Amino acid sequence: MKTYRDFLIMRTEQKLEIRDITKEVSQVLAKSGITDGILLLFPHHTSAAVYLSDSDRSLTGDFGELLTRLIPEGAYQHNLSDDKQNATAHLKSLLTGHHLVLPVTEGSLDLGVYQTVYYAEFDGQRDKEILVKVIGE
Amino acid sequence: MKTYRDFLIMRTEQKLEIRDITKEVSQVLAKSGITDGILLLFPHHTSAAVYLSDSDRSLTGDFGELLTRLIPEGAYQHNLSDDKQNATAHLKSLLTGHHLVLPVTEGSLDLGVYQTVYYAEFDGQRDKEILVKVIGE
Amino acid sequence: MKTYRDFLIMRTEQKLEIRDITKEVSQVLAKSGITDGILLLFPHHTSAAVYLSDSDRSLTGDFGELLTRLIPEGAYQHNLSDDKQNATAHLKSLLTGHHLVLPVTEGSLDLGVYQTVYYAEFDGQRDKEILVKVIGE
Numbered sequence: 001m002k003t004y005r006d007f008l009i010m011r012t013e014q015k016l017e018i019r020d021i022t023k024e025v026s027q028v029l030a031k032s033g034i035t036d037g038i039l040l041l042f043p044h045h046t047s048a049a050v051y052l053s054d055s056d057r058s059l060t061g062d063f064g065e066l067l068t069r070l071i072p073e074g075a076y077q078h079n080l081s082d083d084k085q086n087a088t089a090h091l092k093s094l095l096t097g098h099h100l101v102l103p104v105t106e107g108s109l110d111l112g113v114y115q116t117v118y119y120a121e122f123d124g125q126r127d128k129e130i131l132v133k134v135i136g137e
Numbered sequence: 138m139k140t141y142r143d144f145l146i147m148r149t150e151q152k153l154e155i156r157d158i159t160k161e162v163s164q165v166l167a168k169s170g171i172t173d174g175i176l177l178l179f180p181h182h183t184s185a186a187v188y189l190s191d192s193d194r195s196l197t198g199d200f201g202e203l204l205t206r207l208i209p210e211g212a213y214q215h216n217l218s219d220d221k222q223n224a225t226a227h228l229k230s231l232l233t234g235h236h237l238v239l240p241v242t243e244g245s246l247d248l249g250v251y252q253t254v255y256y257a258e259f260d261g262q263r264d265k266e267i268l269v270k271v272i273g274e
Numbered sequence: 275m276k277t278y279r280d281f282l283i284m285r286t287e288q289k290l291e292i293r294d295i296t297k298e299v300s301q302v303l304a305k306s307g308i309t310d311g312i313l314l315l316f317p318h319h320t321s322a323a324v325y326l327s328d329s330d331r332s333l334t335g336d337f338g339e340l341l342t343r344l345i346p347e348g349a350y351q352h353n354l355s356d357d358k359q360n361a362t363a364h365l366k367s368l369l370t371g372h373h374l375v376l377p378v379t380e381g382s383l384d385l386g387v388y389q390t391v392y393y394a395e396f397d398g399q400r401d402k403e404i405l406v407k408v409i410g411e
Contacts, residue, residue: 001138001275001311001410001411003310003311003410003411005377005379005384036140037138037140037272038177038270038272038312040312040375040377042375042376042377042384043386044385044386044387044389045386045388045389046326046327046328046386046388046389047328051231051235052183052235052236053183053227053230053231054183054184054215054227056215056218056219058213058214058215058217058218058219059214059215059224059227059228061214062213062214062215062224062227062228063228063231066208066228070207070344071340076332076336077332077333077335077336078328078330078332078333078336080332081330081332082330082332087333087336090327090328090333090336091333091336091337091340093327094325094327094337094370094371095232095369096231097231097234097235097371098325098326098371099326099374099375100236101177101179101236101238101375102179103142103177103179103268103270105142105270110142110179110268110270111181112180112181112182112183112266113181114182114183115181115182115183129386131377131384133312133377133379133384135272135311135312135409135410136138136140136272137138137140138275173277174275174277174409175314175407175409188368188372189320189372189373190320190364190367190368191320191321191352191364193352193355193356195350195351195352195354195355195356196351196352196361196364196365198351199350199351199352199361199364199365200365200368203345203365207344232369233368234368234371234372237373238314238316238373238375239316240279240314240316240405240407242279242407247279247316247405247407248318249317249318249319249320249403250318251319251320252318252319252320272409273275273277273409274275274277
């Protein structure tokens with residue numbers, strides 16, 4: 001069994017921004033030399049998330065609006081104890097799901113035709129790290 | 138380390154349909170010959186999901202109603218660019234969580250007494266594939 | 275490849291209670307002797323969940339309130355067939371996400387600085403088990 005560990009460094013221009021990172025993840029997988037197994041995509045933060053969705057970019061707008069409707073700005077306990085006032089960013093990360101486990105087959109991400117890997121940033125405009133851990137052979 | 142890759146093919150009668158697939162997943166695991174490790178259950182689609190819940194079927198109705206209440210039909214950006222008009226199907230998949238990682242011990246799925254594996258289809262009536270990837274020994 | 279299997283036993287004082295279990299998970303990892311790979315944290319129940327969030331405890335209150343707002347008590351089908359009247363507990367577990375896959379590097383959980391592992395109990399005051407499955411080397 002082989003393992004590989006690397007990071008993707010993210011910096012967004014907006015506070016809430018959703019970005020297609022499929023290509024960047026595939027490049028890290030290629031560097032790993034692992035051709036069969038799984039890839040864990042794990043942001044080292046709690047106000048960001050990774051998720052899978054359709055390649056149609058319009059869905060990222062719909063998803064951002066859904067999260068903002070379910071979790072509007074308001075009087076959260078966390079904002080009394082934290083200067084960053086980012087309670088909704090943490091809660092949006094929780095509903096989105098945080099990390100992904102992706103199948104790896106014959107040296108590639110084993111995704112469906114339209115499946116796209118997205119990075120969802122809910123408290124951006126500063127550097128963040130996504131851990132990539134690959135295990136397999 | 139051994140790996141195994143297979144597919145479950147799903148076709149639902151309804152647009153929104155939730156189905157117990159525990160037995161089908163166990164059958165694929167038996168074919169794999171892997172007795173200790175993990176099983177990744179990964180739909181190759183973004184308008185379906187797999188999740189774990191109680192064996193009581195009534196909960197699937199409650200869960201479907203919850204998703205429809207949180208994500209009602211409406212004016213989504215995705216529906217302007219896609220003929221299938223299935224924005225809510227994609228968004229329901231996102232809140233449900235898409236894929237599962239299941240423990241494998243002594244040749245079986247290592248689940249709690251009432252734990253049941255469900256396939257949640259949000260845009261059905263056509264063939265869909267669930268990738269099953271097993272790694273272990 | 276090595277695998278390791280163990281359980282954390284949980285008993286909460288409240289019906290809905292969220293608890294930091296990062297230290298307990300790290301102790302199981304140390305017992306496993308596995309220093310590089312992944313750790314699957316998998317409650318053997320469908321009315322509890324594990325998730326990652328910020329170390330600030332106030333967020334657990336905000337998250338509990340969010341779940342109760344999205345999934346209020348009401349007339350659920352499950353409550354007609356189950357004496358425990360715990361439909362909302364199951365549905366809260368579904369939106370939270372149930373299980374976690376954590377990276378393991380150099381013998382430790384490979385988490386970000388503020389990342390904390392939480393056990394979310396939605397139908398407590400009785401014994402529950404969290405399966406810990408570690409695979410790696």
